[in-house]
Amino acid sequence: MEDKEFSGKVALVTGAATGIGRASAIKFAEKGAKIICSDVNEISGNKTVSEIIENGGLAHFIRADVSNGAEVKSLIDQIIKSHNRLDFAFNNAGIGLFDKQIDQCTEEDYDKVMNINSKGVWLCMKYEIPIMLEQQSGCIVNAASQAGLVGGAGLSIYAASKHAVVGFTQSAALEYGAKGIRINCVAPGIIDTQINQPFWDDHPELYEEWKSGVPMKRYGTADEVAEMVVWLCTKDASFVHGSTMPVDAGMLAR
Amino acid sequence: MTELLKNKVALITGGNSGIGKAISIRAASEGAKIVIGARDEKTGKETVDYILSKGGEASFIKADMSDPKQIDSLFEKTIEKYGEVDLACNNSAIGLSPHVPLHEYDTNDWNHMMSVNLTAPFLCMKHEIQHMLSKGGGSIVNMSSANGLIGTKGHTTYTANKHGLNGLTKSAALDYADKGIRINAVCPGGVETPMFNQTYGKNSEAWKKARDFHPIKQLGTPESIAGLVTFLWSDASSYVTGSCLSIDGALTAQ
Numbered sequence: 001m002e003d004k005e006f007s008g009k010v011a012l013v014t015g016a017a018t019g020i021g022r023a024s025a026i027k028f029a030e031k032g033a034k035i036i037c038s039d040v041n042e043i044s045g046n047k048t049v050s051e052i053i054e055n056g057g058l059a060h061f062i063r064a065d066v067s068n069g070a071e072v073k074s075l076i077d078q079i080i081k082s083h084n085r086l087d088f089a090f091n092n093a094g095i096g097l098f099d100k101q102i103d104q105c106t107e108e109d110y111d112k113v114m115n116i117n118s119k120g121v122w123l124c125m126k127y128e129i130p131i132m133l134e135q136q137s138g139c140i141v142n143a144a145s146q147a148g149l150v151g152g153a154g155l156s157i158y159a160a161s162k163h164a165v166v167g168f169t170q171s172a173a174l175e176y177g178a179k180g181i182r183i184n185c186v187a188p189g190i191i192d193t194q195i196n197q198p199f200w201d202d203h204p205e206l207y208e209e210w211k212s213g214v215p216m217k218r219y220g221t222a223d224e225v226a227e228m229v230v231w232l233c234t235k236d237a238s239f240v241h242g243s244t245m246p247v248d249a250g251m252l253a254r
Numbered sequence: 255m256t257e258l259l260k261n262k263v264a265l266i267t268g269g270n271s272g273i274g275k276a277i278s279i280r281a282a283s284e285g286a287k288i289v290i291g292a293r294d295e296k297t298g299k300e301t302v303d304y305i306l307s308k309g310g311e312a313s314f315i316k317a318d319m320s321d322p323k324q325i326d327s328l329f330e331k332t333i334e335k336y337g338e339v340d341l342a343c344n345n346s347a348i349g350l351s352p353h354v355p356l357h358e359y360d361t362n363d364w365n366h367m368m369s370v371n372l373t374a375p376f377l378c379m380k381h382e383i384q385h386m387l388s389k390g391g392g393s394i395v396n397m398s399s400a401n402g403l404i405g406t407k408g409h410t411t412y413t414a415n416k417h418g419l420n421g422l423t424k425s426a427a428l429d430y431a432d433k434g435i436r437i438n439a440v441c442p443g444g445v446e447t448p449m450f451n452q453t454y455g456k457n458s459e460a461w462k463k464a465r466d467f468h469p470i471k472q473l474g475t476p477e478s479i480a481g482l483v484t485f486l487w488s489d490a491s492s493y494v495t496g497s498c499l500s501i502d503g504a505l506t507a508q
Binding site: 169170173174177178182189215216217220221224225227228231234235236237238239240241242243245246247248249250251252253254 | 423424431443445469470471473475482485490491494495497499500501502504506507508
């Protein structure tokens with residue numbers, strides 16, 4: 001449903017090819033925002049764009065690897081060149097690493113996960129914030145995780161990368177709070193998206209077992225996280241700043 | 255009017271003034287039938303009249319939250335009138351006490367504050383959950399505080415009440431997560447209610463100090479807190495339960 005708070009506004013979603021990023025891009029577009037879908041995966045990223053356009057929305061794709069500063073800078077430069085503003089940014093691009101204990105992890109694992117999940121969020125904010133400061137408005141949502149607040153066996157590097165997202169979000173909120181920019185993060189629980197698929201492929205028996213451990217006895221949908229992401233960008237959320245919003249069916253309450 | 259809460263019966267304790275009044279008005283504008291349970295008849299009826307004048311539906315039931323019998327009666331009357339409770343906000347509370355160090359704090363004051371701020375939400379939840387179980391679902395929001403997450407000097411009792419309320423929220427959420435009942439807490443920082451302005455004196459040095467205590471250098475508005483409650487009551491937050499959400503201009507991000 002079109003919403004005048006969003007119509008004509010410009011929203012960037014990184015990791016928009018699949019999962020939570022895709023669902024959020026679609027939801028922002030449904031509200032009337034113009035979407036920049038960014039991803040390393042051009043084919044799937046463009047599929048999200050096509051879906052938005054087919055539904056009457058506005059979107060285009062810009063390829064960027066969020067772990068590369070020059071590419072992120074270029075992404076933001078291109079957005080400003082085309083739209084001359086950036087109202088909402090969902091820094092969501094990330095990868096999973098769910099099944100490796102610390103002694104089994106390689107330096108390559110560490111660098112890859114930290115560079116995308118953590119450095120990527122920092123780089124995106126680094127280039128988004130000056131634009132928003134100039135506008136004296138803007139709203140940033142970073143993708144943390146349940147694993148941004150607690151640990152998990154086999155998740156150490158992923159958890160560290162997501163804890164970093166919470167730390168970046170809180171610190172950035174303190175730095176820019178009085179300057180018209182709001183910065184928050186979402187902490188999804190176990191969401192049934194492609195990021196988990198390699199893990200489920202390796203451990204099909206755990207799919208049902210883990211589900212029974214979720215207080216709601218079901219996994220979340222990408223759409224349910226997208227609802228929170230978009231809500232955080234509304235005027236209703238005007239006093240929500242520096243917050244980590246769980247969307248986790250009660251996992252963190254345990 | 256978006257009618258996010260169309261035809262739902264929403265009970266708001268303390269829905270007659272301040273944050274509670276804003277919740278009553280907002281939820282009514284979203285299509286909910288409002289029941290205000292509160293002590294003060296005059297402001298309760300004024301709020302009801304305001305909602306009726308805007309074409310909404312609302313009723314007032316007099317109830318003192320320090321008296322368990324009056325809480326029982328509040329629910330009897332609500333069920334008699336509407337037959338159900340779909341949404342509840344346990345919002346009545348005694349505000350921040352004057353700065354009294356613990357060793358000088360009167361035990362009777364502790365007991366009274368505990369009864370209104372913690373025992374009353376517990377008693378209300380007993381009724382709410384029972385009705386929601388029989389109907390197959392519902393959403394409960396407990397009005398906590400930033401003091402449910404952190405301590406502040408001179409507010410030991412209030413901080414203990416609100417930490418208790420967050421604990422009650424988390425465990426209750428786990429008990430009913432797979433039964434269609436979602437239970438969350440909202441943890442506001444300073445909110446510019448009429449009482450807040452009266453206590454500090456609007457725009458006085460003390461008022462500005464209280465405002466600037468929040469990194470966002472703003473106070474919350476009752477309407478923005480109502481916005482979060484509305485989101486938590488709506489289906490948009492279907493995967494959110496057991497969360498104690500900060501809405502505090504980054505106060506607790508430090």
